[in-house]
Amino acid sequence: MNPVNYLFLAALLFTIGASGVLLRRNAIVVFMSIELMLNAANLALVTFSRMHGNLDGQIIAFFTMVVAAAEVVVGLAIIVTIFRSRHSASVDDAGLMKL
C-alpha cells in the first residue's frame, strides 16, 4: 500500500481537528479536537519515518504522546475547575481576562 495515502489521512484528521477547535464551543470537544490534531501529526511523523527509513519520526511520535498525556491531565483539571465554578464548559464564557 502506498504510504502517501497515510499522509492524506493525516491531513484529513488534522483538518477535522482544527475545524473542531475553531468551531466548537464546548471545552471538552475542543480538547478532543486538539487530541485529534496531535494524533494526525503523529501519524504524519510515523509515515515519514517509514518512507525515509529512519526512526527519528517514530521517536518524536512517542514524545508527542507523552506530552499529550501530560497536557490532557492538566487541561482536563482546568476544565473541571472552571465547570465547577461557572457551571458551564463553554469557551466563550471564559472571557474574564478581557478588559
Next chain:
Amino acid sequence: METSIGLLVAAPLLGAAVLLCGGRRLDRVGHWVGTALAAASFVLAAVLFADMLGREADERSLHQHVFSWIPVGGFQADVAFQLDQLSMTFVLLITGVGTLIHVYSIGYMEHDERRRRFFGYLNLFLAAMLLLVLADNYLLLYAGWEGVGLASYLLIGFWQHKPSAATAAKKAFIVNRVGDIGLSIAIMIMFSTFGTFAFGPVLDSVGETGEGTATAIGLMLLLAACGKSAQVPLQSWLGDAMEGPTPVSALIHAATMVTAGVYLIVRSGAIFEAAPTAQTAVVTVGAITLLFGAIVGCAKDDIKKALAGSTMSQIGYMVLAAGLGPIGYVFAIMHLVTHGFFKAGLFLGAGSVMHGMNDEVDMRRYGGLRKYMPITFVTFGLGYLAIIGFPGLSGFFSKDKIIEAAFARGGTEGWILGGAALLGAAITAFYMTRVMLMTFFGEERWRNAPAPSPERPDVEPVAQGGGEYEVPRPHESPRSMTVPMIVLAFGSVFAGGLFSWGDAFVNWLAPVTTFEHGHPPISAATVTAATVVALLLGVGLAWLQYGRKPVPVVAPRGSLLTRAARRDLLQDDFNHVVLVKPGEYLTRGLVYLDHTVVDGVVNGTAAAVGGLSGRARRLQNGYARSYAVSMFGGAAILIAATLLMRAV
C-alpha cells in the same frame, strides 16, 4: 554725603512697602506715614542741595556705588547713583512738589476707604521717579522708567470700579510700553556699540561712533521720550489719564512721569548732538505737540482735560528746547521746573473746584466761583498768569527764553520753530483764559444747569451711584488742600524771576548740560515784545468769546476743528484705524489659522490614531476561538512563506 543719595530713593520706597504690605491696621496712619517719608526725602534733598552749593561747580557731582546688580563677564550692571546739578534739580522738584501733593491728598482722599493704598502708590511713584533721575547708567534708569509706568498704571486706574478708569489705566500702560521698547532697543544698541551703558563712557564716546549709530540711538530715545512725555504720536494716553484722582494728575503732569522724557533727552544731549537728524526729529515732535496740545486744550469742556492738553503743549515746549542743543537744554529744564509749580498748582486748584462742586468737571456747569472759593481763585489765578507767560511771573521767563532759542536755531527752521512757539503762546493764553473765565467768572451756571444727559459719555455722572442730580453748593476746600496750593502759587510767581536773577539757573546747570548763547536773527527784546503781543491777543480773543458773551451750558456744535479737537484731534480714531483695526484683523486671521491649520493637524493626528486603535481594539474580543483563528492564520502564512522561499 555720597552714601545718603540712596536714601533719597529708599525713603519713599520704604513707605510704599510698608503701606502696601502693612494691611488694614495701617489705615488710620497710612497717609501720615506716606507724607512723612516723602517729606523726609525732600528734607534730605534740601540738605544735599545746600551741601552741593557749598562746593565748586566742577566738584558738585556726587557718585554712590551701592552694589553690583548683574556682574556677568563683560556685562556689568551696577546699582549706582549719580547726583549732579541736573539730577538735583529734578530731585528737588519731585520731592518738593510730590510732598505738597501728598499733603493735598490727605484732604482730597479723606472719604476714600482705600486712602492708605493710594499713599502707598504715591510713594512708589516718587521712588521710581527718583530712581530714574538718580541712576548713573541707562539700565538703572530703565528700571525707574518701568517703575514709573507701573505706578502711573496703578494710580490712573485707582478708581478701578469705574470701567473708564480701568480702561484709561490700561491705555496709558500700553502706550507707554511702545515707548519703553524704544528705550530698551536704545540700551541694547548702546551695549553692543560701547560695551557699557553708564552715562559717562557712553556720552563721552558717542561722538566717535559715527552718525548712523548715534541717529539710531537718538531716534529710539526719542520714541521712549514720546511715550513717557505724551508727545505726538504717543500722546493719546494723557487725556484719558484724567480718570485718576486729581492729585495723581497733578503728580503725573508736574513732578513725575511726563518730565521723564525731557530728562532723558537732556541727559542724553551728547547723543543728539552727534546725530543732527535725530535732533531735527526732536524739535519737530516738540513743535507739533505744542500746537497739538494747545488746540486740544481750546476745545475741551472738562477742566482736567483742558489742563491735560495744556500739559502736552508745555512739554512740547520743553522737548522743542531740548532738541535745540546747548542753546536750549537749560531752558527746557527751567521751563520744566516752573511748569512743575504752576501746573501742579492749576491741577490742585481744579481738584479743589471739583471738590466743592460735587466732582463736576464740566466747565460749562461752573461760573462765578470766585466768590465761593477765594483761595482757590487766587492761587489758580496766579498759576494761570504764570502759564500764559504774564511778564514777571515764572512762565514768562522760561517760555520767552525757549521762544528766543527756537528763533536762534537759525535759517528757515528757526523761523518755523519760533513761529510755532509764538503761535503756541497765543493759543495757550486763549485756552487758559477760557478755563479761567468759564470757571471763576460769568454767571453762576451751576444754579440752573439741567441734569447731565446720559447720552454724553464725556461728562461723568455727577452723583456717584446714579442718584438724583443735586445742585452743587460750592465751598472752599479744607486747609490741607489750600496750603499746598498757596505754596505752589508762590513758586509760580517767584521761581522764574529767581532763576533768571543773574542767570542763576544757567550758571547752575551749565557745567552738566553745557550752554551756548543763541543768536536769534531778531533781537531778544523783539521776541519778548512779540510774545507779549501774542499773549494779549490770545487773552483778548478768549475774553471776546467767553467773557463778554454768556457761556451756554450745553456745548454748541462748533466748527469742524472744534469738533475734531473735542475728540483730541481724532488721535484715537487714527490709532483705531491705523493700529487697532489691522491688529484685530491680524489676530483674527491668526486665530482662524490656529483653529484650522494648527488645531487641524493636531486634532487630525489624534482622530487618526483614535480611529485606528478603535479598529485594532476589536481584535481583542475575548473569544478564545477567534484568537485561535488568528494563530491558525499566522501559522498558515508562516508555513506558506517558508515553502515559497524554499521554492524560490
